[in-house]
Amino acid sequence: MRRRRTIYHNDARHSYLWYFEPPMHLEDAWIPIDEVAGTAVDTFSYCVERGDGVFYPTKVGKMFSVEDGKPQSKHNYEWRAAACMLSLMERGLDPMQVLIDRAYEHGIDFFADLRLQRLGRMYPESELENGGGGWAEERVRDLKFDISRELVMDYPIQGLELDFTAAFGDGPHFYFKDGGTPENTATMTEWVRRVSEMTRSRSGAPCEIGARIFPTERGNLEQGLDVRTWLSEGLLDFVVPVAYVYTVLDPNMPFDWVVEPAHESGASVYGFLQHYLQDNNVGAKGRLFAGLEEFRAASANFWEKGVDGLCTWSLDWPLGDVERNLLSNMGSPELVRGRDKRYVVSRKDDIAAMVDYRHxxxxxxxxxxxxxxxxxxxxxxxxxxxxxxxxxxxxxxxxxxxxxxxxxxxxxxxxxxxxxxxxxxxxxxxxxxxxxxxxxxxxxxxxxxxxxxxxxxxxxxxxxxxxxxxxxxxxxxxxxxxxxxxxxxxxxx
Structure with a gap:
C-alpha cells in the first residue's frame, strides 16, 4: 500500500560515528535521530554497513573495524567508530537498537539500509574485483540473505531497504561478471523473491521491504536488476531511484519509467534529493551544498512525476537551522508550490554514465x-x-x-x-x-x-x-x- 514518507538517510559514518570519542555518551548516540526530530522527517534510514563490516553486533557477519572484540584500524575515524560501538556494547547496549528506540520515542519509523555489492570482509575471494564470481556464487547470496534476515527478525525495524546502488568498481558490472544476462537476472529476481517472502513472514509488527535502484531502467537491467518484474510480482513496498556515486542534486533525474508500474503494484516511489549543487565528480573545484531554492525546484519536479515522498541525506553537518528548514520543506508538494525556485541543469559524470545515468x-x-x-x-x-x-x-x-x-x-x-x-x-x-x-x-x-x-x-x-x-x-x-x-x-x- 502506497504511503507518504519524508526520509532522512544517515550513512552511520560521515555525520555520526566518525566524530565521537569513546566511551560514547547516550546523548551523542541519539544525535542522528534528535537532529531531524520536529521537522517533516517521519522515517529514518540507517546504513547498516559500508561494505567492510556492519555497524551493529552481528551474529552472521563481521563488525566494522572490530577484530577479536577490539577496535582495529590504521585510521583514527575508523578506530573511533568501532571503539564507540564497543563502548555501548560494554554497557549492555546495542548501538543500532539505541537508535531504533530513540526513533520510536520521536514517532519516527526506522529503516535499515543494506548495501548489497560488497561482502563485509567475509569472502574477499568472491568479490568481482578480486576475480571472484560475485552474486553468481550461492554463498554470496546466502550471506546477504542471512544479514537481511538478521535485521528483520532480530530488530523491530519498520523497513528493510535493499541498496543496489551503492556500487563501485572499475568494470561496468557490479554483481555479475557478465552483467544482466537472462540467467543472472533470474538469479537476482529469485533472491529478491526470497528476501521478500522472509520479510513478510515476520510475526507481529509488519516490516516493509524496498529497494534503492538506478535511475534508468536500462541501467538496472544491465546489472541484472529486473525492477519491473519485482514490482509486478508484488515483491516490493517501495523503490528509491538514485545513483549513489552522483552526489549532485538533479531536478531532471530520469526515473519516470518506474512510477506507473510501482503504483500499479501498490508500491511507493520516493524521490532522492542529493545534497550538493557542485562537486568534484562533475568538474567543480570544490563542493557546495544545494540551497533551499534548488531543493524546492527538484522537490517540485519530483512531486509532478508522481512520487509518494522524498528522501535526502548528508546535509551540511551538524544540522542547523538552514538544514532543518530544508527538511521541513520536504513534507508535501504544497510547501514548494508558488515559492521561488532555481532549476539547475546537472552536469555529466563518467561514473554515473556507466549505469546509463547521462547528462x-x-x-x-x-x-x-x-x-x-x-x-x-x-x-x-x-x-x-x-x-x-x-x-x-x-x-x-x-x-x-x-x-x-x-x-x-x-x-x-x-x-x-x-x-x-x-x-x-x-x-x-x-x-x-x-x-x-x-x-x-x-x-x-x-x-x-x-x-x-x-x-x-x-x-x-x-x-x-x-x-x-x-x-x-x-x-x-x-x-x-x-x-x-x-x-x-x-x-x-
Whole structure:
C-alpha cells in the first residue's frame, strides 16, 4: 500500500560515528535521530554497513573495524567508530537498537539500509574485483540473505531497504561478471523473491521491504536488476531511484519509467534529493551544498512525476537551522508550490554514465561554423504562463567559457528563438566552480517575458553561429539554470 514518507538517510559514518570519542555518551548516540526530530522527517534510514563490516553486533557477519572484540584500524575515524560501538556494547547496549528506540520515542519509523555489492570482509575471494564470481556464487547470496534476515527478525525495524546502488568498481558490472544476462537476472529476481517472502513472514509488527535502484531502467537491467518484474510480482513496498556515486542534486533525474508500474503494484516511489549543487565528480573545484531554492525546484519536479515522498541525506553537518528548514520543506508538494525556485541543469559524470545515468552539459560547440544545435532538455514544475500565475520573474542563465562578446549564437526554447528576449552579459563572479572562470567568461542572462518555459518538459537548443576573425577555439556550455520568482500579487493594472 502506497504511503507518504519524508526520509532522512544517515550513512552511520560521515555525520555520526566518525566524530565521537569513546566511551560514547547516550546523548551523542541519539544525535542522528534528535537532529531531524520536529521537522517533516517521519522515517529514518540507517546504513547498516559500508561494505567492510556492519555497524551493529552481528551474529552472521563481521563488525566494522572490530577484530577479536577490539577496535582495529590504521585510521583514527575508523578506530573511533568501532571503539564507540564497543563502548555501548560494554554497557549492555546495542548501538543500532539505541537508535531504533530513540526513533520510536520521536514517532519516527526506522529503516535499515543494506548495501548489497560488497561482502563485509567475509569472502574477499568472491568479490568481482578480486576475480571472484560475485552474486553468481550461492554463498554470496546466502550471506546477504542471512544479514537481511538478521535485521528483520532480530530488530523491530519498520523497513528493510535493499541498496543496489551503492556500487563501485572499475568494470561496468557490479554483481555479475557478465552483467544482466537472462540467467543472472533470474538469479537476482529469485533472491529478491526470497528476501521478500522472509520479510513478510515476520510475526507481529509488519516490516516493509524496498529497494534503492538506478535511475534508468536500462541501467538496472544491465546489472541484472529486473525492477519491473519485482514490482509486478508484488515483491516490493517501495523503490528509491538514485545513483549513489552522483552526489549532485538533479531536478531532471530520469526515473519516470518506474512510477506507473510501482503504483500499479501498490508500491511507493520516493524521490532522492542529493545534497550538493557542485562537486568534484562533475568538474567543480570544490563542493557546495544545494540551497533551499534548488531543493524546492527538484522537490517540485519530483512531486509532478508522481512520487509518494522524498528522501535526502548528508546535509551540511551538524544540522542547523538552514538544514532543518530544508527538511521541513520536504513534507508535501504544497510547501514548494508558488515559492521561488532555481532549476539547475546537472552536469555529466563518467561514473554515473556507466549505469546509463547521462547528462547534457558540459558540451563543446566546435567549428566548423555554424555548429549543430546542442539540445538540452529540462523540466519545470511551475505553470509560469498560466492565467492565474503569480510568477513575477523568470530568468534563464547560460554560462559559457572561452567566449567573447562578438560571438554570435542561436538559442531556441521549445522551438522559439530567444533573440527578441531581453538579454545581458554578466561576469562570472560568485559560485565559481568550473574551468576558465572569472571575468574572462560570462553568463548570458535572459529575462524571459514573451517566451517562457512551459510546465513539464522543455528543450533548449544552442548553436554557435559565428566568431570574430582569428578566434578559432571552442565555446563550452558549462552551466544552465532557470530561476523562477513569485510575487504575492497578480500582474497587470
Amino acid at each position: 547534457h552539459i558540459p558540451h563543446e560547440l566546435s567549428p566548423p561554423l555554424p555548429t549543430a544545435a546542442h539540445k538540452i532538455p529540462f523540466t519545470i514544475a511551475d505553470d509560469i504562463g498560466g492565467d492565474d500565475s503569480r510568477v513575477s520573474e523568470t530568468t534563464l542563465r547560460i554560462y559559457l567559457t572561452n567566449v567573447v562578446s562578438a560571438d554570435r549564437f542561436n538559442m531556441d526554447l521549445n522551438g522559439q528563438s530567444l533573440a527578441g528576449e531581453p538579454m545581458r552579459r554578466v561576469w562570472k563572479k560568485g559560485r565559481d566552480a568550473y574551468p576558465f572562470t572569472n571575468p574572462r567568461n560570462h553568463y548570458l542572462e535572459f529575462a524571459l517575458v514573451d517566451i517562457v518555459p512551459r510546465k513539464g518538459e522543455n528543450l533548449l537548443e544552442i548553436s554557435l553561429e559565428s566568431r570574430p576573425d582569428g578566434l578559432t577555439g571552442n565555446v563550452v556550455i558549462e552551466e544552465v539554470e532557470v530561476e523562477v520568482r513569485y510575487s504575492p500579487y497578480p500582474e497587470g493594472l
